[in-house]
Amino acid sequence: MNRTEIIEKLREILAAAGDGTVPALSEDSNLASDLGLSSVSMLYMVIAIEEEFGIRFDDVGASDFVLLSDVVDYIEGKLR
Amino acid sequence: MKREKKAKAKLFSPKYLIYDFVKATAALPGLLIFRPKWIYESEKAKERIRGGALAVSNHYGFFDPLYLMIAIWYRRHRFVCGKEFFESRARFWFKSFLCIPIDRANFNISSLRAITDAMKSGYLVSMFPEGHVNGERTGDLEDFKPGLVLMALQAKAPVIPVYIKPRKRFYERIRFAVGEPIDVTSFYGERPTFAQIGEIARAVREKEEYLKSLV
Numbered sequence: 469m470n471r472t473e474i475i476e477k478l479r480e481i482l483a484a485a486g487d488g489t490v491p492a493l494s495e496d497s498n499l500a501s502d503l504g505l506s507s508v509s510m511l512y513m514v515i516a517i518e519e520e521f522g523i524r525f526d527d528v529g530a531s532d533f534v535l536l537s538d539v540v541d542y543i544e545g546k547l548r
Numbered sequence: 549m550k551r552e553k554k555a556k557a558k559l560f561s562p563k564y565l566i567y568d569f570v571k572a573t574a575a576l577p578g579l580l581i582f583r584p585k586w587i588y589e590s591e592k593a594k595e596r597i598r599g600g601a602l603a604v605s606n607h608y609g610f611f612d613p614l615y616l617m618i619a620i621w622y623r624r625h626r627f628v629c630g631k632e633f634f635e636s637r638a639r640f641w642f643k644s645f646l647c648i649p650i651d652r653a654n655f656n657i658s659s660l661r662a663i664t665d666a667m668k669s670g671y672l673v674s675m676f677p678e679g680h681v682n683g684e685r686t687g688d689l690e691d692f693k694p695g696l697v698l699m700a701l702q703a704k705a706p707v708i709p710v711y712i713k714p715r716k717r718f719y720e721r722i723r724f725a726v727g728e729p730i731d732v733t734s735f736y737g738e739r740p741t742f743a744q745i746g747e748i749a750r751a752v753r754e755k756e757e758y759l760k761s762l763v
Binding site: 484485486487488505506507508509511512514515525526527528529530531532 | 655660702739743
């Protein structure tokens with residue numbers, strides 16, 4: 469799975485957990501300021517990612533990811 | 549809420565030794581000093597809590613964990629507390645009381661897993677969703693952290709709201725109001741949106757406000 473496909477899946481996850489609208493995502497999107505994710509939303513997203521991608525996150529905290537690219541890097545690393 | 553079979557925490561284990569010893573020795577003095585008064589929201593709220601559950605309460609003082617233990621006296625509580633307590637001199641007691649550490653500045657997935665695993669194993673996890681001691685001893689509630697909803701959702705466990713009336717004088721008896729178990733999936737199903745998680749946390753807080761009116 470390449471980075472574009474990972475971002476597309478993240479877009480679906482965020483759309484389902486958000487208000488239904490699909491957010492415009494780029495690798496530089498800031499999770500807190502651009503996407504409005506709180507610490508709890510971030511963990512909720514992590515749970516959804518684990519289910520969607522079949523991976524298990526290590527001991528990551530809500531503030532360990534700042535940009536969407538951080539999440540994509542992490543998922544890519546886990547899928548490798 | 550779909551629950552195939554309620555897991556039960558072990559009845560006896562060496563790790564409960566200190567907890568049970570302290571509880572047994574403190575029970576009689578606690579009853580005499582605090583003279584607890586239980587008020588229940590309904591007949592359903594009187595029913596014993598079985599299996600994994602999340603007890604939530606207001607937090608106005610450092611004795612609240614003790615009061616909450618008295619309010620639901622028949623269960624062992626596993627309190628969620630800041631990880632800094634596990635680095636303090638009192639860490640022995642926090643470990644002995646099977647508390648679950650949480651990084652309040654950076655809520656992480658391993659803390660969430662530890663909490664949900666405890667509930668899935670049949671423990672009663674207890675927490676103060678205001679996130680800190682509410683210094684205003686008026687009993688007014690601050691906003692509840694939505695993390696409580698995430699914990700209950702992940703564990704598929706009910707939330708047990710308890711309101712502890714602040715004591716103004718040390719000789720006042722302690723009063724609690726215990727509410728009916730709240731099924732967090734009854735609001736928006738098992739997959740609420742981010743906004744709905746916040747709404748559920750507000751609903752739990754409203755229930756706590758209602759309990760406050762009962763004591």
